[in-house]
Amino acid sequence: MTIKKIILPLLALACFSCGNDPLPKPKAMLRLDYETPKYSQVDVRLPFTFEKNEYAEKISSIKLDGINNLLGVNINYPKMKGTIYLTYKAVNDTNLDSLLIDAQSLTQKHTLKADEIESVLFENAEHNVFGMFYAVGGNAASQSQFYVTDSTKHFLTGSLYFYAKPNYDSILPAAAYLKNDIKHIMETVEWKE
Template sequence: MTLRPYLLLALTLALFSCGSDPLPKPKAMLRLDYQKPEYAKVDLKLPFTFEKNTNANDINYIKLDGINNSSGANIIYPNMKGTIYLTYKKVTTTNLDSLLRDAQNLTQKHTLKADEIESIVYENPSKKVFGMFYEVGGNAASQSQFYVTDSLNHFLNGSLYFYAKPNYDSI
C-alpha cells in the first residue's frame, strides 16, 4: 500500500515533465561593435606623416640603423590586442625591385597557413603613389599586409598582427 502514492507521484511527474518539441537554434552571426573611428595626425621622425586611429594609444618610433636607411613605427591597439608594424625605406636607383620583391615575398610566406590571399591594387595617379594591399584568410600570423611607394624616393611596408594564436574560425 505504501508503494501506490509513489507510483502516482512518478506517473504525474512523467506526464507533466514533457515540454514542447525541441527547436533548432537559428544560425548566429558574429557581431563586433567598434567605436566610431576618429583620426589624429602623427608626426614622427619619418619622412612622411599619417593619421592614426585615436583608439591606438601608443606609437613606438624605431630607427633601423644600417638597413637601407630604414625606420619605422609600431602602432599599438591594446584593446584589440594588435599592432600595425610600419617599415619605411628610402628608394634608390638600384633597390626598388628588391624592395617590391621582399614585400611580396613576406606576404607569400603566409601561403603555408593561409587559405587564401586576396590582393587589391592601390593607385593614386594624382599623387603618384602606387601599392598593393593583401588580405590573408585562414590561420596565418598576419591577416593584412600592404606596401605603397612613389617609385622614386619612398617605400612603406606594413603588416597587422594580433597577439593571439591564429585560429581563423574564432577571430
C-alpha cells in the first residue's frame, strides 16, 4: 500500500510538471506582395487608347454589338482572380443623359451590400476626358467603377469584379492594387478621332 501511495503522486507530478506554460499566440496578418505596376500603351481596335498594367496576363476579345454599337474589352488578372471590364458606347445627340444615368445607377445598385461608396470627380482637360471614379467598400460585387466621356462622341465605363463570393477582408489587398490600375486607365485614356 505504501508503494501505491508513493508511485501515484510521483506519476501525477511527472505528468503535470513537464508541460510549458501556455503562451498567447501573436496576431498574424496575411502579407500579399504584388509586383510593382509597369504600364504600357494598349492600342486595340477601339476609338480610344489607354495604358494597362503588364501584370495583367491578357486582354480578352473585343465584343461588338451591332444594335447598340457597344464595344468592350476585358483586362484579366488570373493570379488575383479578377477582371476589369471596359465598355465603350458612342455618344449621339440623344443618349448622353441616359448613359450617365446608367453608369451612376450601376454603382448605386451596390448600396445594399456596400459599407460605403466614395466618389471622386475626374478631369483631364488636356485630353478632353471627364468622369467619375467610385470606390465601393464592403461586400459588394464590384469594388471599383468609373466612367469617362468627352460629352460629345465617346463614353467609357469600367468595373472591377472578382470571380469569388465577395468577402471584403479577403479581397481588400487585391482590390486596392487593382483600384490603382483602374485610376491609371482613367488617367491615360485618349480618344481617337
